[in-house]
Amino acid sequence: MYTLSEENYLKAIYRLALGEGKITPTAIAESLGNNPASVVDMIRKLSEKQLIEYDKKKGVELTPQGLKDAVLIVRRHRLWEVFLLEKLGYHWDEIHDIAEELEHINDETLADRLEKFLGFPEYDPHGDPIPKANGKMAKPYSVTLAAMKTGSTCQVAAVRDTSSAFLQYLLKLNIGIGTQIQLVEKITFDNSLVISINGKEHTTVSQKFGDNILVE
Amino acid sequence: MYTLSEENYLKAIYRLALGEGKITPTAIAESLGNNPASVVDMIRKLSEKQLIEYDKKKGVELTPQGLKDAVLIVRRHRLWEVFLLEKLGYHWDEIHDIAEELEHINDETLADRLEKFLGFPEYDPHGDPIPKANGKMAKPYSVTLAAMKTGSTCQVAAVRDTSSAFLQYLLKLNIGIGTQIQLVEKITFDNSLVISINGKEHTTVSQKFGDNILVE
DNA sequence: AAATAAAATTAGACAAGACTAATTTTATTT
DNA sequence: AAATAAAATTAGTCTTGTCTAATTTTATTT
Secondary structure (H helix, E strand, O other), X not given: OOOHHHHHHHHHHHHHHHOOOOEOHHHHHHHHOOOHHHHHHHHHHHHHOOOEEEEOOOEEEEOHHHHHHHHHHHHHHHHHHHHHHHHOOOOOOOHHHHHHHHOOOOOOOHHXXXXXXXXXXXXOOOOOEOOOOOOOOOOOOOOEHHHOOOOOEEEEEEEOOOOHHXXXXXXXXXXXXXXXXXXXXXXXXXXXXXXXXXXXXXEEEOHHHHHOEEEO | OOOHHHHHHHHHHHHHHHOOOOEOHHHHHHHHOOOHHHHHHHHHHHHHOOOEEEEOOOEEEEOHHHHHHHHHHHHHHHHHHHHHHHHOOOOOOXXXXXXXXXOOOOOOOHHHHHHHHOOOOOEOOOOOEOOOOOXXXXXXXXXXXXXXXXXXXXXXXXXXXXXXXXXHHXXXXXXXXXXXXXXXXXXXXXXXXXXXXXXXXXXXXXHHHHHOEEEO
16 A cells, blocks of 8 residues: 555544644644654655645645545554454553554455454544444544533543553543543633542643543 | 564574575575665674674574564564454465564564463464464474375474465365375376375375475 | 744755675685 | 686665755744
């Protein structure tokens, strides 16, 4: 299929496309930790391969083919995450980096077989929907904990940040997918959140924290 | 750990070291389908990293560290092959190339977890012994079908060639690990073998075929 | 609108790992 | 032992994907 780099660019562009606003070379560079000059080169390459279109006004956009390829990579990543957690017993803070490598293994039927073996999971261990073979997937969760009304109660549906720093912090706080959280108070000074985890003790977390928890 | 190329060289050298005779740059080049000039470069690189030693007289040898690393790659390859066959339902002619990619995924505990998940298999689907975490493994099978006495009966223990061309041929002949074969006759003209598969009809196969079947 | 800042782009360099062609070294014949 | 063949090595090139530094373009301030 494509080189490792090409796939990583496709994935980065796909992820950026989920947010709003146009996708600039600088944004891609930041997302991949690369230099913008390198990104310009790769934009040229992927454009020639008809996987993206680049227009100074509109920014970078995936073509239908590019989108299809990007979604396949995401599909593989998320399926492997389920495998690592459920079958091999990893914790959710350990699986991202390994899946980052596994996702590039390309075989006609591998993802489909893995999906079947795992029982056609809908969501990965971080709460992200797993694309089906046809590219369709459940709608991602989008409401953040920080956006909830004071006093309301919700359940953790997904995490935005999948860094092990964040996930280990959640582990320490006893928060996982499905954990019930009540938003007790918003501190107006710095938008900190006072929350109650599973009806237990009150804890204060930062706004950044609240922005990275998606609830339902 | 190492680059993809470095790992592939280590693996190739390991495989060649199982045979007899010294390991020359040319042999490595043939084994990887590379140019000898490229091999010379990599020999220099791996020597600097103390993974191999190269002496014109003795040829290439793995250092203790190089051997350890090579065995780990082989371990990962063979464990993934078991996974692909037993858990994902691939046939044995389809798994080699995928395992060739999976084997390079490096994680502290991945191979150990996979091994446990698979129930600590001793042999892979081609009959090759799977190295344990400490590097030890069962002795590989070494007696070829071609080396058997006329009239004797044996069981297929392993295959030397893991190309899908060979494995598909075996599939067509209904030969797998454990299949009983009787060596009915050796044709002296070209060393062809007349065999009886599972006590059934007689079939003639080439010497090359007989050299690639290991029996017990 | 001019000045300034930010973003995008170009030009040129570099490392890895492959190649070809030429040369040197080693091995094998005659 | 000389001639020849084979293997090993060197030298130089190429591609991929990155980088830095310099320049140009676009956006934002004042």
